[in-house]
Amino acid sequence: MTWDYNNHEGRAATIVDGGRRVVSYASDGMVLEDGTSVADSDAIGWRAECSCGWKAPLMFERVSDPSAALKPWQVFETEGGWAPKEIEDICHTEWLDHVRPEMGIDAVRQAAEDHRLSGERLDGSVAEARQRGVSWADIGKAVGVTRQTAHERWKALSQNPR
Numbered sequence: 001m002t003w004d005y006n007n008h009e010g011r012a013a014t015i016v017d018g019g020r021r022v023v024s025y026a027s028d029g030m031v032l033e034d035g036t037s038v039a040d041s042d043a044i045g046w047r048a049e050c051s052c053g054w055k056a057p058l059m060f061e062r063v064s065d066p067s068a069a070l071k072p073w074q075v076f077e078t079e080g081g082w083a084p085k086e087i088e089d090i091c092h093t094e095w096l097d098h099v100r101p102e103m104g105i106d107a108v109r110q111a112a113e114d115h116r117l118s119g120e121r122l123d124g125s126v127a128e129a130r131q132r133g134v135s136w137a138d139i140g141k142a143v144g145v146t147r148q149t150a151h152e153r154w155k156a157l158s159q160n161p162r
């Protein structure tokens with residue numbers, strides 16, 4: 001399971017001994033970055049990661065001893081392999097926090113673009129209204145500004161500036 005946003009691809013990565021990353025899962029174990037195959041039970045934990053290089057500060061540590069007193073970052077899990085559902089959900093939330101600022105700036109960029117386009121539409125419609133003989137006073141009223149403000153703002157666009 002991976003999560004996508006722009007150039008970010010996040011996942012709950014399975015970590016094995018030495019901090020090495022699992023890149024794929026097979027029926028008989030897991031394959032590491034360097035091509036080595038390891039058993040599911042070699043998983044020491046899971047951590048949210050992103051293709052941009054970001055990693056969650058904390059790894060969830062897999063604990064296979066049922067008598068262990070678990071800390072908040074430890075998970076009792078006997079199998080290894082894929083992240084358990086609840087860990088994957090937490091990793092997803094952490095990854096969303098990682099991409100959230102970029103989502104915010106994308107929304108601003110989109111709104112700025114919409115704003116620019118509607119400004120162009122307004123300019124075009126004012127120029128056309130002037131061509132049709134509409135007064136600056138009526139244009140100002142339609143826009144919600146004074147006659148003088150409308151004139152100052154659009155006289156350069158108008159073929160009929162006065």
Ligand SMILES: [Zn+2]
Nearest residue numbers: 008050052054
């Ligand atoms: Zn990222």
